[in-house]
Amino acid sequence: MHVEALRSGQDRELHRQLLNDPDVKRVNEEIARHEARGNLGVRRQLLNTSVRLSETMAPDLHRTAAECRERLALDIPLELYVFPSPSFNAACVKPEAGRLFIMFSSSILEAFSAPEIRFVMGHELGHHLFHHHDIPIGFVLRGQQRPTPKLALTLTSWSRYAEISADRTGAYCARDIEAVAHALFKLASGLSGGYAKFSLADFLKQVDEMQLERADPGDGAPTEDWFLTHPFSPLRVKPLALFDQSVLSKNTGTSVDQLELGVHELMSLMEPSHLEARTNVAEAMRRLLFAGSIAIADAYSGIEAAEVAAFEKFFGSRAFSSRLDVEKIRSGLAERITQVREQTSVPQRMQVLRDLIVIARSDGSPPDAERKVLIEIAHGLGVSTCFVDQMINTSTELD
Numbered sequence: 001m002h003v004e005a006l007r008s009g010q011d012r013e014l015h016r017q018l019l020n021d022p023d024v025k026r027v028n029e030e031i032a033r034h035e036a037r038g039n040l041g042v043r044r045q046l047l048n049t050s051v052r053l054s055e056t057m058a059p060d061l062h063r064t065a066a067e068c069r070e071r072l073a074l075d076i077p078l079e080l081y082v083f084p085s086p087s088f089n090a091a092c093v094k095p096e097a098g099r100l101f102i103m104f105s106s107s108i109l110e111a112f113s114a115p116e117i118r119f120v121m122g123h124e125l126g127h128h129l130f131h132h133h134d135i136p137i138g139f140v141l142r143g144q145q146r147p148t149p150k151l152a153l154t155l156t157s158w159s160r161y162a163e164i165s166a167d168r169t170g171a172y173c174a175r176d177i178e179a180v181a182h183a184l185f186k187l188a189s190g191l192s193g194g195y196a197k198f199s200l201a202d203f204l205k206q207v208d209e210m211q212l213e214r215a216d217p218g219d220g221a222p223t224e225d226w227f228l229t230h231p232f233s234p235l236r237v238k239p240l241a242l243f244d245q246s247v248l249s250k251n252t253g254t255s256v257d258q259l260e261l262g263v264h265e266l267m268s269l270m271e272p273s274h275l276e277a278r279t280n281v282a283e284a285m286r287r288l289l290f291a292g293s294i295a296i297a298d299a300y301s302g303i304e305a306a307e308v309a310a311f312e313k314f315f316g317s318r319a320f321s322s323r324l325d326v327e328k329i330r331s332g333l334a335e336r337i338t339q340v341r342e343q344t345s346v347p348q349r350m351q352v353l354r355d356l357i358v359i360a361r362s363d364g365s366p367p368d369a370e371r372k373v374l375i376e377i378a379h380g381l382g383v384s385t386c387f388v389d390q391m392i393n394t395s396t397e398l399d
């Protein structure tokens with residue numbers, strides 16, 4: 001498998017968008033000018049502040065590095081450093097003079113097992129492989145010129161998906177999902193000794209509770225979460241569990257589309273909901289959800305009480321009125337589908353479709369007439385129609 005396959009689709013898409021953003025371009029040009037005047041001297045700085053771990057000093061760590069390099073088909077030579085710190089941390093910076101530097105805090109090297117270190121090192125190498133350092137997120141967010149709120153949101157959203165890509169690379173190197181989860185538990189809790197007994201099932205349960213804490217499907221995450229660049233550790237383990245169950249990890253796993261949607265849903269715990277966001281994309285998604293749910297509800301035996309209730313769960317109470325011109329809404333549906341298709345990413349389209357299916361299922365399994373409308377919408381959105389059947393037949397219980 002080519003490593004690029006490990007990359008999250010949203011990471012790839014937002015990365016491309018951001019590289020073309022005028023503000024990001026301006027900052028990158030400034031950095032390039034700075035580098036042209038003599039490089040930023042990362043290595044010099046590292047040699048002054050950290051200890052370089054030679055092969056003689058840390059043979060195990062070098063063996064781990066060799067394993068990761070082979071697994072990822074990485075050519076560039078690595079230099080490994082350790083710096084004194086009680087918090088578990090590791091980092092990787094833009095290569096200099098054809099060498100890549102990875103640094104570890106002293107505590108992470110002492111507290112993490114070999115497969116856990118493989119995960120951490122693979123994670124850092126993932127950032128390098130997917131050119132994440134080409135987006136100068138720190139400079140843009142903390143620079144003198146404040147970014148627009150939209151750019152700030154895109155950057156932080158991208159950053160979370162970039163972490164997903166890096167985590168997958170780490171898991172691909174570790175080849176041990178239990179060890180990966182244990183590493184994330186150590187990172188989140190700060191515990192590493194015998195104080196707590198790790199339970200993957202209980203750790204995952206915390207994420208399910210985070211999902212349940214959202215009272216309504218339309219509720220977005222609290223605003224401050226939108227600007228977190230790293231997903232909270234329990235929230236990182238769930239996408240990895242999905243990754244572990246996918247074709248990227250095993251031949252008989254779930255499809256990449258299913259994986260991407262699952263990740264998107266989890267990440268949306270930290271995103272402004274499309275029902276509340278005031279952007280053109282959100283508006284287009286909302287308009288399609290509105291018209292689509294009416295067309296579906298009307299497709300079989302008119303619009304019933306349960307359908308009105310499900311509809312209002314998304315759009316607010318009294319959003320449904322008997323004065324709505326169902327015929328007109330029905331005929332405008334195609335245009336709304338086109339709008340969404342033109343403005344959104346595939347996971348976003350899948351999200352609207354998923355929401356429509358939730359509404360359609362509110363009064364039991366949707367009859368054929370309703371399913372036909374869903375298939376029509378899926379077709380218009382360019383989403384596989386298998387997805388509709390999968391979602392119709394999927395249990396709504398959280399697993």
Ligand SMILES: [Zn+2]
Nearest residue numbers: 123127163166
């Ligand atoms: Zn990272």
